Amino acid sequence: PIPTINGNIQFDHVVFEYEKGRAALKGINLQVQAGQSVALVGHTGSGKSTIINLVSRFYDITQGRITIDGVDIRDVTLQSLRSQIGIVLQDTFIFSGTIRDNIRFGRLDATDEEVEAAAKAVDAHDFITQMPGGYETEVEERGSALSMGQRQLLSFARALLANPRILILDEATASIDTETELKIQEALKVLLQGRSSFIVAHRLSTIRHADHIVVLDHGEIKEEGNHDQL
Numbered sequence: 065p066i067p068t069i070n071g072n073i074q075f076d077h078v079v080f081e082y083e084k085g086r087a088a089l090k091g092i093n094l095q096v097q098a099g100q101s102v103a104l105v106g107h108t109g110s111g112k113s114t115i116i117n118l119v120s121r122f123y124d125i126t127q128g129r130i131t132i133d134g135v136d137i138r139d140v141t142l143q144s145l146r147s148q149i150g151i152v153l154q155d156t157f158i159f160s161g162t163i164r165d166n167i168r169f170g171r172l173d174a175t176d177e178e179v180e181a182a183a184k185a186v187d188a189h190d191f192i193t194q195m196p197g198g199y200e201t202e203v204e205e206r207g208s209a210l211s212m213g214q215r216q217l218l219s220f221a222r223a224l225l226a227n228p229r230i231l232i233l234d235e236a237t238a239s240i241d242t243e244t245e246l247k248i249q250e251a252l253k254v255l256l257q258g259r260s261s262f263i264v265a266h267r268l269s270t271i272r273h274a275d276h277i278v279v280l281d282h283g284e285i286k287e288e289g290n291h292d293q294l
């Protein structure tokens with residue numbers, strides 16, 4: 065799909081309560097400029113996942129407003145909002161089917177060439193073609209035939225193919241070997257290129273590459289800046 069938005073995301077004094085009287089976010093002001101990556105860091109329960117969930121409007125905020133290119137996200141349909149947002153979650157979603165179908169999920173009209181180009185761009189093509197059935201290899205939901213790193217690369221290929229203007233990434237915490245780690249970092253660079261992204265970052269290398277880092281603490285922004293400033 066052709067991107068139709070710039071992807072400038074803004075939080076204006078966002079307050080959010082899952083339960084009445086207990087604010088998970090206490091007046092968040094932040095901005096993701098079009099094409100920039102913002103890493104969210106902070107202790108468990110500080111509000112990182114809450115922030116990224118609100119961008120897709122999984123919940124409506126209690127006070128304040130969230131805009132994309134100046135438009136309040138409550139003023140557009142959920143479908144048009146979510147069609148602009150790609151989400152890569154910690155627990156990568158693989159379903160029973162072929163590798164090709166797994167990459168094509170979300171872009172059912174994609175040609176075989178487009179699927180393979182996306183896999184190549186994130187450096188997943190080689191491991192896929194080394195599997196017994198190549199792109200037609202059947203994988204299980206649990207994806208047991210795939211390593212954590214391979215699952216992550218597949219999810220990146222899927223997101224790249226869908227080509228959303230905004231990317232939300234809840235980075236996996238699982239430890240992976242150094243070689244795979246490097247591969248994922250390279251793939252991530254390709255994936256982030258030209259998109260606005262919100263990353264719940266656990267890896268130092270990811271944090272270092274972000275354009276802006278926001279440190280959360282108990283639902284508030286404690287510090288922000290780039291890696292050199294913090």
Ligand code: ATP
Nearest residue numbers: 082083087088106107108109110111112113114115
């Ligand atoms: P983690 O690093 O553990 O993933 P986080 O920074 O993503 O933490 P959030 O999940 O955003 O933290 O949680 C922020 C606050 O909101 C916490 O106090 C949490 O207990 C609360 N919370 C999160 N999800 C819900 C929910 N579905 N219902 C009620 N409270 C919730």
Ligand code: MG
Nearest residue numbers: 112113114264
């Ligand atoms: Mg979380």
